[in-house]
Amino acid sequence: MFRRTKALLHQIERIPVINQALDRHYAKEFASATNVNWFKGVYPDFATAIADVPANKPLGYDNDAPASADMYRFRMQAIAPCDYPVAFWLNRLMQPNERLLDFGGHVGVLYYALKRYLSFPEPFEWTIYDVPAVVREGRKFAEENQNPVHLNFIDDLTQADTNDWVLFSGSLQYVEDSLISIIERLPSRPKYLLINMLPVHPEQQYVTLQNISTAFCPYRIYRAVSLMEDIQKLNGEVIDEWRNADKACVIPYHPEHSLDHYHGMLVRLNPLH
Secondary structure (H helix, E strand, O other), rough: OOHHHHHHHHHHHHOOOHHHEEEEEEEHHHHHHOOOOOOEEOOOOEEEHHOOOOOOOOOOOOOHHHHHHHHHHHHHOOOOHHHHHHHHHHHHHOOOOOOEEEOOOOOOOOHHHHHOOOOOOOHHHHHHEEOOOHHHHHHHHHHOOOOOOOEEEEOOHHHOOOOOOEEEEEHHOOOOOOHHHHHHHHHOOEEEEEEEEEEEEEOOOEEEEEEEOOEEEEEEEEEHHHHHHHHHHHOOEEEEEEEEEOOOOOOOOOHHOEEEOOOEEEEEOOOOO
């Protein structure tokens, strides 16, 4: 009985007039909600999504709200299930004297979590690239924790050194730049791309809006074929792929655009011909 009732409700929600009314009602809740991680709407690009951002919170992580730079501290205490593929491949392949660029690595969340469990090869360097407000907080946190000698911060990709690894851990979806353009802006080609917690749709590419409690963020959903085309253009070889089953992107009243898992992969970049 419960399943039949639930199925009937889903059918009613799909009626266009009812769906639009529910979506408008949800938009009001979305705009004012706090202590949430909600998604709203489907947009063709970043500009269209940004134009629909409510005015009561900042846009993105680069703002003066301390909580935006203070998020995710709880993830420093242990490796989350979605982090295990990253831990596995770094532990297996990372060599002494290598450098890693953590693109959108926040205040060093994954670095601090992984160093509790992994013995990084010596010497090595872990550089975090993020927006200025987050980088300032990252440097402050590092000072309070005896300034780990292996950890650096930059807020401009032109400041990046030559890196053997580029890690995108739940970050690529927040930037409008394509994967290709990011790699081309680096001073040299890395050996490996380690992509994790990326929302990938099997058929479509679009942008949604995320309420991270302290701000609103445009949030790109990648199309599977387009992502692979970018990797091929970079002459990349996919070594491994996995699902982040503990990650989901639920966009209310847009079931065909919602995701029940995220995606990860290790890519080796071969020399360009």
